[in-house]
Amino acid sequence: MLAFAVLLLVLSSTARGGGRPPEIHFGGRFGPESASKAKVHVLAFGDSITEGMGEGTFHPYAASLQQQLDKNGLSVKVWERGLSGETVVHETREYMIGFQGMIVRLPAVLRAAEKHGVRMQWVVLLGGINDIAMGTKAADVYAAHRQLYEQCRQHGAKVLVMTVMETVQSRASYNDERSKLNALIRGAPQEYPHVRVFDLEKAMPYPAESDVEGNSLWDDGLHLTAKGYDRMGRVIYEALKPLLEGATA
Numbered sequence: 001m002l003a004f005a006v007l008l009l010v011l012s013s014t015a016r017g018g019g020r021p022p023e024i025h026f027g028g029r030f031g032p033e034s035a036s037k038a039k040v041h042v043l044a045f046g047d048s049i050t051e052g053m054g055e056g057t058f059h060p061y062a063a064s065l066q067q068q069l070d071k072n073g074l075s076v077k078v079w080e081r082g083l084s085g086e087t088v089v090h091e092t093r094e095y096m097i098g099f100q101g102m103i104v105r106l107p108a109v110l111r112a113a114e115k116h117g118v119r120m121q122w123v124v125l126l127g128g129i130n131d132i133a134m135g136t137k138a139a140d141v142y143a144a145h146r147q148l149y150e151q152c153r154q155h156g157a158k159v160l161v162m163t164v165m166e167t168v169q170s171r172a173s174y175n176d177e178r179s180k181l182n183a184l185i186r187g188a189p190q191e192y193p194h195v196r197v198f199d200l201e202k203a204m205p206y207p208a209e210s211d212v213e214g215n216s217l218w219d220d221g222l223h224l225t226a227k228g229y230d231r232m233g234r235v236i237y238e239a240l241k242p243l244l245e246g247a248t249a
Contacts (some may be wrong), residue, residue, distance in 0.1 A: 025051075026062040027079035030116040038077035040247040041118055042240070043157070045106060046126035049165070051082030052229050054219035059226040064233025065124075065240075074247045079120075081109050088127040088144040089136060102127050103147045110155045120157040122243070124236060126200070128181050129164045138180035145185065149192050159195045160240060161185055166206035168221025198239040204232060 026044075044050050044062040052060030062080035069076045083105065090101035106123075113120060125148060131141045145161070152159045163182040169175070188195045204224075207214025217228030224232065 025080045025082070026060045026066070027077065030079075030113050030118050039075040040077070040121045040244055041113075042076055042078045042122045042124060043109070043113070043120045044078055044080040044082065044124045045102070045109065046082050046124075047086045047102075047130055048082065048084035048223060049129075049232075050080065050126050051084050052080075052224075053084045054223035054225055054229065059229045061229045061233035061236060064230040065237050066233075068234055068237035069247075072241070074241075074244060076244060076247050079113070079118075081105075085130060086127070087131045087134065087136070088141050088148070089131055090144075091134070101144070103144050103151075106148055107151050110151065110157075114155070120152075120155060122160055122240065123152045123157045124160045124162070124198075124240070125152075126162045126164070128185075129167065129178070132164070132174060132177045132181060133169070136177075138177045138184060141181050142184040145188070146192075149188065149195050153192070153194050157194075158243070159192070160198055160236075160243065161188060161195055162198045162200040162236075163202075165201050165204055168206070196239075196243060198236060200232075200235075203235045204228070 042065075044060065044065070050060065050062075052058040052062075060080045060082060062078045066076075066078045069078070083099075086099055086102060086105070088102045090104055091099060110120065125145075127148075128138075128141045128145065131144075132138065149159055149161070163185050164178055166175070166178070182201055186197055186199070189197060204217070205214070207218065209215070217224055217231055219225045219228070
């Protein structure tokens, strides 16, 4: 388990020191001119899958999601703030120096948006696979998820939280905790009226070796290819579209 966690961190080494600067992320830096251009603002928040790590570069699903929104005449601005290697909980282990954890970073991102007159109506949230890889129990990860839901509520945003996808990791304890976390996530709307769930695990299943098309979506068994992230953006669009009120351009 530890070896797999270290592999995740090596593949996500760009995250140290706070990740890439805001202007490099899809959506760019928050600015006063952004507040008046769209009727609805959506924050894509999470780890390396949100940041779009794969094939030696970054290709966030947010770009495909924005393309679908624009093509269908919706006045929605997507802001991507993924951070490769990040956990949901605030980790204190030595090899996690440089990572704050989503429960620390999300409110900072929301405050930065507010400062520039941007208020998110939706947060598309994905996180927890790095925590599970490091041996954190699903119940503890979900406890941190609940903090994220509350942070979004305080900002005035609704949440579209996604289940975490299967990976190449086959260790029974890992997959057991991942399944437990997904079960907890699926139950979130029962406790939080402002939370909706998109079952990404089912929408983007890990492919069998014989599945040529499915394998073309995956890069290294952990991350997706550009084609995979584009597919991810399209399926998220289909989940988000009926939830967007007042977004017609």
